[in-house]
Amino acid sequence: MLSTVGLGLVAGAVLHGVAGAQVPDSTRARRDSIARRDSIARRDSIARRDTTTRRDTTLTIPARVGADSLLRDSLAKRDTVKKVPRDTIKAPLAHSELPQTIEIGRRLYWNRDSVLATGAITLADLLERVPGMTTLRAGWIAAPAVGAYMGDVRRIRVYYDGVELGALDPRAQAVLDLTQVNLWSVEDAVVEPTADEVRVYLRSWRVRNTTPETRTDVATGDQQTNLYRGFFGKRLDNGLAVQFGAQQYGTTPPSVFGTSSDQTGIVGRVGWAKRDWSVDGFATRISRHRGTIFGETSNGFVGSTSGDSIPSVESTRSDAYLRVAYRDPDESPFWAQVMASGSKYGYTGIRTVPTSGLVTHEDSVLAVAPLDTNVFRAQYIASAGVVRGPLRASVTQRGFGSGGKHIAPPSIRASVVTDRLSISGFAESTSEDSISHSDLTARFTPLSFVSFVGSAGRVTDSRIANDIFTANYMRGEAGLRVKSLWLIGGILRRDSVRLSPPRVFDTTFTARREPAATGATVAIRGKLWRLINADVSAIRWSDTLGLYRPRYQTRSELFIRSNFLERFPTNDFGLMASVIHEYRSGIRFPVGESDVATAPGYRTISTLLEIRILSATVTWQFRNVLGERYVQVPNFVMPRQTNFYGVRWYFSD
Numbered sequence: 001m002l003s004t005v006g007l008g009l010v011a012g013a014v015l016h017g018v019a020g021a022q023v024p025d026s027t028r029a030r031r032d033s034i035a036r037r038d039s040i041a042r043r044d045s046i047a048r049r050d051t052t053t054r055r056d057t058t059l060t061i062p063a064r065v066g067a068d069s070l071l072r073d074s075l076a077k078r079d080t081v082k083k084v085p086r087d088t089i090k091a092p093l094a095h096s097e098l099p100q101t102i103e104i105g106r107r108l109y110w111n112r113d114s115v116l117a118t119g120a121i122t123l124a125d126l127l128e129r130v131p132g133m134t135t136l137r138a139g140w141i142a143a144p145a146v147g148a149y150m151g152d153v154r155r156i157r158v159y160y161d162g163v164e165l166g167a168l169d170p171r172a173q174a175v176l177d178l179t180q181v182n183l184w185s186v187e188d189a190v191v192e193p194t195a196d197e198v199r200v201y202l203r204s205w206r207v208r209n210t211t212p213e214t215r216t217d218v219a220t221g222d223q224q225t226n227l228y229r230g231f232f233g234k235r236l237d238n239g240l241a242v243q244f245g246a247q248q249y250g251t252t253p254p255s256v257f258g259t260s261s262d263q264t265g266i267v268g269r270v271g272w273a274k275r276d277w278s279v280d281g282f283a284t285r286i287s288r289h290r291g292t293i294f295g296e297t298s299n300g301f302v303g304s305t306s307g308d309s310i311p312s313v314e315s316t317r318s319d320a321y322l323r324v325a326y327r328d329p330d331e332s333p334f335w336a337q338v339m340a341s342g343s344k345y346g347y348t349g350i351r352t353v354p355t356s357g358l359v360t361h362e363d364s365v366l367a368v369a370p371l372d373t374n375v376f377r378a379q380y381i382a383s384a385g386v387v388r389g390p391l392r393a394s395v396t397q398r399g400f401g402s403g404g405k406h407i408a409p410p411s412i413r414a415s416v417v418t419d420r421l422s423i424s425g426f427a428e429s430t431s432e433d434s435i436s437h438s439d440l441t442a443r444f445t446p447l448s449f450v451s452f453v454g455s456a457g458r459v460t461d462s463r464i465a466n467d468i469f470t471a472n473y474m475r476g477e478a479g480l481r482v483k484s485l486w487l488i489g490g491i492l493r494r495d496s497v498r499l500s501p502p503r504v505f506d507t508t509f510t511a512r513r514e515p516a517a518t519g520a521t522v523a524i525r526g527k528l529w530r531l532i533n534a535d536v537s538a539i540r541w542s543d544t545l546g547l548y549r550p551r552y553q554t555r556s557e558l559f560i561r562s563n564f565l566e567r568f569p570t571n572d573f574g575l576m577a578s579v580i581h582e583y584r585s586g587i588r589f590p591v592g593e594s595d596v597a598t599a600p601g602y603r604t605i606s607t608l609l610e611i612r613i614l615s616a617t618v619t620w621q622f623r624n625v626l627g628e629r630y631v632q633v634p635n636f637v638m639p640r641q642t643n644f645y646g647v648r649w650y651f652s653d
Contacts, residue, residue, distance in 0.1 A: 088210045090235040093271045094278035094325030094337060095203045096162030097385060097394055100415040101192045102422050102443045104451045104479040105486035105525035106535070108191035112205060115189050116217075116648065117576055119608040119621045123158070123178040123200065130193045131521045131537045132492050134549050134587070135178075136502055138310060138636035140223055142251055142261035142290055144504045145178045147198070150473075150492060151514065151549040154433065154500045155197040161204050161282065162337070162383070163321055164398070166432060168345035168375045171313075172504040174433065180317055182284050184217075184229060184247050185267045194426070194439040196457030196473040196494075204267065204282060207233030207243050211652050217247075219619070219646025223639060224252040224260075227646065241280070244268040257637065259291030259312065276327050283320035288313070295635035308635050310505065314348045329385055329394070336384040347373040377402040377432075390418050400432040407432055420445050436460045439473075449481040453490075461498065471495040477521070484527035485534070492519040492539070499547055501590070505633045512590045518542045531560045545588065550601065552585040559608075574612035581605050589634055602630030620645035 101107055108129060110118065120126040124135045124145040136153075137145040149155040153175050158165045160181070167176040183189075187205040191198065207213050217229035226249060233243030250262035264287045271280025295308035321341035329335045378401040385394030393414040400407045411428035427438035439457035457473040477490030496516050501509035524536040538554040559578030563571055585601040606623045623642040630638055 089208050090210065090239055090241075091273040091275055091278070092208050092328070093206045093241055093269075093273045093280050094323060094328070095187070095206065095330075096159070096201070096337075097329040097383065097413075098188070098190055098201055098203065099192050099199075099413065099426075100392060100417045100422070100424055101190060102417070102424050102441045102453060103193075104443070104453055104477055104488055105481075105523075108193070109188065111188045112186065115186060116184065117610050117617075117619075119578075119619075120183060121644075123181045123183050126183065126189065127156070127178070127191065127198065127200070128555060128582075129535070129537075130191060130198055131490075131523065131539055132193075132519065133198060134553065134584075136505070136548070136587075136632050137638065138293055138505055138633050139257060140225070140251055140253060140639050140642065141179065141249070142263065142288075143179075143293055143636070144172075144290075144310070146172075146175050146502050146504065147178060148502075148548045149198050150494050150517065150519075151547055152497060152499055153502050153548065154435075156200070157197060158200045158202065160202045160284070160319070161321065161323075162339065162381060163319065163341045163343075163379055164432075165319070166343065166377060168317065168343060168377065169315070169504070170347060170373045170375065172502075173500075175500065175502055175504060177504060179263075180286055180288075182247070182265045182267060182286065184265070185245055185284065193475075194441060194457055195455040195475040196437055196439050196459050196471075204269070204284075205231070205233070205243070205245070206269075207235055207241060209652070210235050210237060213650075213652055215648065215650045217646065217648045219644060221644035221646075222642045223254070224250070225644060226250055229648075239272050239274040241269065241271045241273065253639070256294065257639075258293040258309075261289060261291045263288040263290075276332075278325045279323070281320070281322045283318065285316065285318045287316045290315075293636060296637055308506065310636070316346045317344070319343045329387075331387055333388065334384070334386055337381070338383075339379075339381040341379045341381070343377045343379070345373075345375045347375075375402070385413075390416050392416075398431070402432075409436070430460070430462065434462045441475075451479045451481075451486075453477040453479075459497075469498070471497045477523075481526070486523075486525045488521075488523040488525065490521045490523075492521060493517070502548070502633075505636065506589075506591075508591050510590050510592060512547055514547055515543070517546055528558070531562055533559050533561065535559070547588050547590055550584040550587050552583070552601075554581070554583045556581045572614050574610075574617075576608070576610040578608045579605065580608070584632075587632070597634040599631045599634050602628055604628050604630065615651055616647060616649045618645075618647050 101109070118126060121141050122145055124137060124147060127133050127147050128135055132150050134148045135145060136148060137143055146153050147156045156176065158176060158181060165176060165181065167174045169177060183202070185204055186202045188203050190201045192201065212232065212234040215231040217227070219227040227247070229245065229247045231245040233241070235241050244267065246264070246266045248262070248264045250260065252260035265285065267284045269280055269282045271278065290313045292312045293310040319341065321339050323337060323339045325337040327335040380399040381396065383394055383396040385392065396411045398409055398411070409429045409431040411426070413426045415424035416422065422443040425440045428436060430436040437457060437459040439455060441453070441455040443451060443453045445451040453476065455475040458470065459473065460468065460470045462468040472495050474493045475490070477488050479486045479488040494517060496513060498511060498513045501511055503509055519539045519541040521537065521539045524534050526533065528534045534557070536556040541549065541551045544551055557578055557580045559576065561576045563574045565571060581603065583603040587599045589597045589599070591597050605625045606621065607625060608621045609619070611618045621644050623644070624640055627640045629640065632638060
């Protein structure tokens with residue numbers, strides 16, 4: 001019995017110990033089970049909340065969620081908001097060929113930002129930097145403006161995206177009004193001065209990013225001038241491009257100068273590009289209302305009822321093209337393009353009242369009859385070229401069609417540009433202006449501080465039946481570099497030529513044949529001292545009776561242009577400030593058979609200030625600071641002190 005009782009006590013003790021040892025394990029198992037259930041529930045809740053957060057990133061996070069959950073939710077929201085497509089830059093749309101210009105100490109090239117940073121509102125402002133060029137204007141930005149190269153107003157040619165912009169205005173009589181070019185819409189611009197003419201190449205703005213690009217420009221100033229611009233562009237994921245832009249300005253001069261004017265310009269493009277191929281359609285249109293511009297006589301301004309004036313005009317000009325292109329003319333070993341374009345000019349105005357000779361009844365009736373004119377010109381272009389290192393060559397076949405007449409002038413261009421020797425040549429057969437020409441320009445730089453440029457051109461003019469004549473042109477420069485400053489001297493020379501009149505200002509101006517002329521030029525270009533740069537040019541013609549050009553003409557600009565990267569390494573700041581001095585002696589304008597009208601000489605000082613902060617640029621220009629009373633065309637007084645200021649703001653949506 002004692003043994004039995006002892007064995008029972010031992011067994012009970014063992015069982016009690018085992019049972020006591022199993023109680024904590026059961027509790028921990030329950031806690032683990034609860035923890036697992038809570039963890040699963042929390043993960044499910046987080047997963048559902050993460051899913052909800054992705055659908056609605058503004059969902060409020062419950063306060064009971066832990067720090068880990070907050071971190072995961074925050075990362076989920078940040079990943080959702082900051083997600084960026086892998087490819088936001090698409091293949092560029094095609095653009096036209098851009099020539100390799102050859103000069104000493106500079107290249108007259110501007111990109112989209114810098115072309116407006118020059119202070120140029122119209123193309124005439126940009127061309128004033130070319131030696132031998134004389135711009136002629138009858139007032140502020142709405143007044144007509146033309147350029148005369150060595151006295152010839154028809155030696156300026158403008159190409160917009162490879163399409164030659166012809167002078168369609170019937171009143172201008174084949175002379176292009178430089179205010180009718182949408183300079184504000186360009187992506188880059190090049191001015192190519194040669195011996196026989198000045199060619200301007202403009203390429204329109206293109207967009208490459210799938211993120212929308214937007215720019216807004218607003219400016220105001222004296223003479224009740226207000227200007228607005230807007231740009232929008234976007235590329236789609238499939239390579240399509242949509243972009244458009246518009247500019248509108250209005251101005252009202254003092255009543256003694258004329259009546260109010262306004263102008264609206266629009267551009268638009270739809271295209272597609274992928275890899276080597278590009279197709280795009282582009283259109284630009286300018287609608288203007290130009291008020292009457294009053295002239296001045298010896299007794300003061302004539303007003304609107306008598307004497308000389310430029311009549312008011314309502315007009316529209318539209319240019320559009322369709323282009324198919326293969327590869328890039330700037331860098332591809334082989335490229336090709338075909339284009340079909342159309343230009344239309346609609347003109348409504350009145351004829352100028354005859355001012356000389358006998359006025360018949362028919363003349364009187366005709367003088368006040370409306371002049372409604374629509375001009376359409378088609379242009380077809382096929383071009384191809386090669387790029388092999390420093391060598392570039394291209395051929396272009398143009399076809400012009402207007403009024404049932406057609407002409408197809410071919411042209412060829414070739415250039416080789418190296419540090420020591422550069423050569424560029426261009427030749428074109430008789431074009432739509434009845435002029436064929438060829439020119440060759442070369443630059444030789446035997447030493448890093450010595451450079452020579454020579455250019456020769458030949459022009460055959462067949463504008464008048466049985467009066468075809470040929471003229472030779474020459475341009476030469478020699479430059480010596482002192483540190484960072486180029487000192488340059490040269491000559492311009494042309495044979496006897498027949499000069500066309502700028503009749504857009506006065507219908508009594510006549511064409512005259514002028515004898516050979518030679519001009520001496522000097523220039524200073526480069527860094528003058530520290531941040532101060534100089535661009536100075538002057539010309540003196542050997543004759544005293546030249547037409548449409550002053551005997552003495554200078555343009556001097558001192559400027560500072562810097563982004564101060566040492567102080568602002570993020571490139572968030574930029575400064576451009578300049579002072580410009582211009583001087584001209586008197587200009588003679590032939591009137592009738594033998595008379596001459598003269599615009600007296602003048603000098604002006606103007607300033608320009610541009611400050612860029614991040615993507616916004618504040619601009620202010622002050623023209624004719626000294627208030628000089630002057631004219632560029634007889635009888636039409638230019639504005640006195642003129643302030644023009646505003647802001648250009650670029651941003652991505």
